[in-house]
Amino acid sequence: MDLYYLPLVSACRTVLMVAKALNLDLNKKIINTLKKEQLNPDFIKINPQHTIPTLVDNGFTLWESRAVAVYLIEQYGKDDSLYPKDPQKQAVINQRLYFDMGSMYPSLANYYYKIFFTGQPGTEEDFKKIQETFDFLNTFLEGQDYVAGDQYTVADIAILSSVSTFDVLEFDISKYPNVAKWYERVKKITPGWEENWQGALDVAISSVFPLQREALNNHDCKMDFYYSPRGSGCRTVVMVAKALNLELNKKQLRISEGENLKPEFLKLNPQHTIPTLVDNGFAIWESRAIAVYLVEKYGKGDSLFPKDPQKRAVINQRLYFDMGTLHDSFMKYYYPFIRSGKLGTPEAFQKVEAAFEFLNTFLEGQEYVAGNQFTVADIAILSSVSTFEVVEFDIAKYPNVAKWYAHAKNITPGWQENWDGLLQMKTMYEAQKAK
CATH class of the missing domain: 1.20.1050.10 (Glutathione S-transferase Yfyf (Class Pi); Chain A, domain 2)
Structure with a gap:
């Protein structure tokens, strides 16, 4: 398989570690995005969005690291330990993967990566976003060994890639005890850690930072759904539920009035975002993770999310x-x-x-x-x-x-x-x- 990548990019390092865990041999082809090599016509033919990492597996082309990682596991994994088939476990893993993309990585980029272009890091508000993200991750890890529960999964690998990047850029992970404990554990058990770390060091060098561095399968069941009718992600879940003939017990939250910050909601979702679904005691958030969970849990067939x-x-x-x-x-x-x-x-x-x-x-x-x-x-x-x-x-x-x-x-x-x-x-x- 051809993998177009750049070692310093955390998303690329996620794919490298997943491949290592699966004993897969990748034909690595460096695309130096700092030199705009991703805009070469030959690469755009492969990936019109011209992003890395990009995988080409016997003519099948795929990009977006987390999608690539899950594909490799589902296509080549000897078992489902890294991405279990159980819909609830998958849903939590998916939520964590979206959290990595939607919260963790942007906070990294908005504060630290600005130095590539301006020579200075981001604002104080940008740094607060990093702290907030680590607070969330620390909460997710409360009372459990791994980011998506008590089982090591692809979510640990993806978030390890991100957290190790914060580490080389001298962010103080020790302030978040659950994260620090998890980080020390997964570094030791993740195949390909050394290659990941070397790529992370490239980030620090390039940035000129100093290195000291179970609900029944019953379509009549009611699920609590915290949402706003205006929210794009909320509307996604509403349409998916309609397609599955599911009844949602809708509970509208007024974010502008801080209703998502009430203690009773924070117990359900410490990230205090909508939409949030509670299905017979199982809480999950991030609309796309919810949508896939509903299809896999309650779909009569796999047409909306095929098993292939x-x-x-x-x-x-x-x-x-x-x-x-x-x-x-x-x-x-x-x-x-x-x-x-x-x-x-x-x-x-x-x-x-x-x-x-x-x-x-x-x-x-x-x-x-x-x-x-x-x-x-x-x-x-x-x-x-x-x-x-x-x-x-x-x-x-x-x-x-x-x-x-x-x-x-x-x-x-x-x-x-x-x-x-x-x-x-x-x-x-x-x-x-x-x-």
């Missing part, structure tokens, strides 16, 4: 794309306007356009976002794309996206409830425009 490792891997990549690229671009350009009346920067708008160009490319020659089958990835991305519609982004400029969007609206259960939630957001948007 390659199909699942592409779906996972699209779900990570939705979180890390598409939804993220909305939050950075349009969300500031909804809250304060001021749009993001021109550079932020270019990120929106780039995200839609990627999605347009993904849809070239296929009916759905992850191939020729309607899946949970279509539901998640439908939620995001419909959000852009209410802020008047011109989706028609992207013909493949526009064609897919018109089709997906017609076939997705729960579309009307999704749209009703968006109309609440549109009211807020129009109110800002009128000021």
